[in-house]
Amino acid sequence: MGSQKMKSKAKKGTMARLIKTVFSFYPRMLPLTLMCIAFAAIISTLPSIFLQNIIGLVTDALDTGKGWDEISSSVFSFVIILVCLYAVSLTSGFLWNQLMAVITQGTLKKLRDKMFNKMERLPVKYFDTNNHGDIMSHYTNDIDTLRQVVSQSLPQLVMSSIVVISLLIIMVYFSLWMTLVVLVGVFAMLFVTKKIGGGSARHFIRQQVAIGRAEGFIEETIHGQKVVKVFCHEEASISDFDKVNDELFREADRANKYANTLGPILNNIGNVLYVIVAIAGGIMCLLIPEYNVSLSGLAFSVAVVVPFLNMTKQFTGSVNQVSHQINSVVMGLAGASRIFDLLDEEEEKDEGYVTLVDAEYVNGELTECDHHTGIWAWKHPHKETGETTYVLLQGDVRFTEVDFEYEPGKPVLKNITLYAEPGQKVAFVGATGAGKTTITNLINRFYDIADGKIRYDGININKISKRALRRSLGIVLQDTNLFTGTVMDNIRYGKLEASDEECIEAARLVGADDFITRMPKGYATEITNNGANLSQGQRQLIAIARAAVADPPVMILDEATSSIDTRTESIVQRGMDTLMKGRTVFVIAHRLSTVKNSDVIMVLDHGEIIERGSHDDLIEKKGQYYKLYTGAFELE
Ligand SMILES: Nc1ncnc2c1ncn2[C@@H]1O[C@H](COP(=O)(O)OP(=O)(O)OP(=O)(O)O)[C@@H](O)[C@H]1O
Ligand SMILES: [Mg+2]
Known part of the structure; x- marks a missing residue:
């Protein structure tokens, strides 16, 4: 039956091998896509800086009594820069999505080809000892989890990681104190992720196994439908399937419950953090405006707090993304690992060097020729002497x-x-x-x-x-x-x-x-x-x-x-x-x-x-x- 034996964990090095494989398929397109992703990620973190500039200009004008006319051109230029940034970010986002779609489908096609090629070169023994449903599931289940990883999880992971890092740099530049507040919240998020996320991955893997089992059962029943009928096994078969199906339901239910609780919990921690940062920022602004409590590049002010809040939201969102994607990457790698296992199977060995050729008699001696004569000969190259002899194919x-x-x-x-x-x-x-x-x-x-x-x-x-x-x-x-x-x-x-x-x-x-x-x-x-x-x-x-x-x-x-x-x-x-x-x-x-x-x-x-x-x-x-x-x- 289907993937009962499915390994639940990816082997070490699977990730590196997967990336290497995709890279070997698309040596130019993959780096280009990664560049687009990095570009989109970095650009998406920049608006906060310009927001800070705009707010700074406006509050400055309010403090110093400048009129709108005096600051309008600067504000407009910042706004235009902002719009441009969003446009560029949108374009590169569109671009990498398109490129990634090509890479993903191409990679899957090439992997399927490779697997089939490999499969056709495996010895009979492989098919004797491996479940056919399981071999089949390499082309369906495993390829599907891989599709998820290559098309979504990996790029998202790269993107979110870059966003997290560049935001962290900007945030530290804005205010070290406030960054520390955010980091405490993030550690809480990571802790929850580890607790709940681990359970979720475990159940997802069990869900995959249960899917394999259900598929195997269905396949077997279709195959043996006549036997089912002659032995009047319909009812028994239905109740057996019910059990298998129930188990699939339980595992899927648990897996998704875990996954579905993780998102909202993380979101809520993010929201609480947002409020805490807002209150902390407000208090700092009101009580100690004259001191530089940022401990970093910028003087503390409303112009810092507002974009900082923005960044907090983006930061927690990205951390949320990273923890979510790591989970699905782990799952997908289990599939990739199985695919690589198949590709690593030892092929049917053939050290045979004697071949069959068309032959004819020339002066009573059998020799090779390039047209059909109806006579076949074994062409036997002798390694030791370097000679080639021809032996008539007789069937002895x-x-x-x-x-x-x-x-x-x-x-x-x-x-x-x-x-x-x-x-x-x-x-x-x-x-x-x-x-x-x-x-x-x-x-x-x-x-x-x-x-x-x-x-x-x-x-x-x-x-x-x-x-x-x-x-x-x-x-x-x-x-x-x-x-x-x-x-x-x-x-x-x-x-x-x-x-x-x-x-x-x-x-x-x-x-x-x-x-x-x-x-x-x-x-x-x-x-x-x-x-x-x-x-x-x-x-x-x-x-x-x-x-x-x-x-x-x-x-x-x-x-x-x-x-x-x-x-x-x-x-x-x-x-x-x-x-x-x-x-x-x-x-x-x-x-x-x-x-x-x-x-x-x-x-x-x-x-x-x-x-x-x-x-x-x-x-x-x-x-x-x-x-x-x-x-x-x-x-x-
Ligand atoms: N792939 C296999 N792996 C392990 N054992 C096998 C395998 N195929 C056959 N056997 C075993 O080898 C023995 C001989 O099997 P074989 O298929 O040669 O029998 P047979 O004489 O052709 O029988 P039949 O008349 O039923 O076709 C059997 O005991 C069987 O259990
Ligand atoms: Mg036989």
Whole structure:
């Protein structure tokens, strides 16, 4: 289920890495944006200075009995400067918002690309061991929290911090005493933030986990809807969801309660502070106007108190902002951290250097050529001698004493030795869980084993690049997977450059053409939801056609015909027989009819080959094979 395992804390250095990443995407635009932010921040603190000047002029005029005419031009010029400042501040604010929108969306797009690229390079093991809902949530939840951080929290944090610092400088310049009063209030605010804010962040993270869980539950229910229905589990499912949903509600409620109390409390502390500063300023003005109680650059007066009040408001507002944003940055970094974790996952290793090339015979010697000849060769560069040899691709597969375990300490295959010569049909039979699929997983290198134990045309398969290796294999997996697109697209998946005719030919060969042409739209029929609009057997036929169109020298068919009726199967069988000429074929099947005509049948039991031989040999032997299948045979 969804992000249950979601880490609640970001790793150290995530922030630095995030900034570095954004910077690497936008090396010019990001500094420009930061400059705009800093500019907007600093400018927004300046009006107080001009306000002080204007009030100073007016009070001065009142004291000295100057008329409006004498001071009007100065006042006007200050007012014009003020208006200009506000205009510039507004413009740069608009500018950085626009720039940041571009940077944010661009960054998210690039990160999504990076993640997908990475994901496509991860080994099968990653998908075995990680919850699919959780992997999915990297693209949804985590990206969304990151969006918040990059587009809002970080710029706001930078902006508010600069405002706080420059205001502090101006305030100290205005009056040190009054600044101290403000600072006492601010410490109270920080204390409250720490108390309440910590709780809020904790609950927000729990809320994210609860969202993941709810999403996972919904996903699973949609996926298993038919099972839910056949077992009449609708009511149980509804009440289960109710629990999950309740929990999400509780966490979200707590998180938001905390967050919603923090704002008003901080605001009120700010307001109280405002009043205190106003009273303190007033008293100082009235009682001791003749002394310079500012202790700093300016003489104390109404002209100082009024802008100071303004600044107090702005200052507490900014501190409020900073504490608010730090919270969401912490949360967002948890998402960023998860994204970076995915980007840091170790990719599927491939040290293979033997590749597959088109080849032809020149003077009896096999050499590489640049056109299709229908002959393929392994191009094997030898590191020691610097020579390159070409080996004809034939499909000779040999296992020598192969042991394998998915998890340490739990051996799945034990001492498997087998060989398949070009053109042979090798069948694996055995009970569920015996290790049949595992053998094929090793041939196509979904999982790697120790050196030298599996050889393909005499080459250690670890030396063959995975691309080349899989190109040479036609694989029909046990679970059929079809993709959104037409039937034709799905068949062409086996060989992207195949023409329509080739696809149809392949379908005809494996007996899929019949049902496809009977559908109203034929090969143009759209497949949705992994082929939910097709029968299981039809899906398998398409999967077989997909492997056939690739025209590989080795075929691996894992339970490929398990859902196909016996009549169609004999059609498939005939097609396969044509297809199999000159190919090595590994079949895994529970049905006797599929394996009967194999050159050799391997009977697996708990990861070991316990019997091997042709159908007739094994029947005669009256061993495990005989026992496994005579019942079924007699019924048939
Ligand atoms: N990805 C995996 N991680 C860990 N163990 C696995 C994994 N896949 C399979 N196994 C284990 O390996 C053993 C062999 O599984 P395998 O899929 O090869 O069986 P099988 O013979 O193909 O069975 P079936 O006829 O049901 O398809 C099983 O006991 C299974 O529990
Ligand atoms: Mg299997």
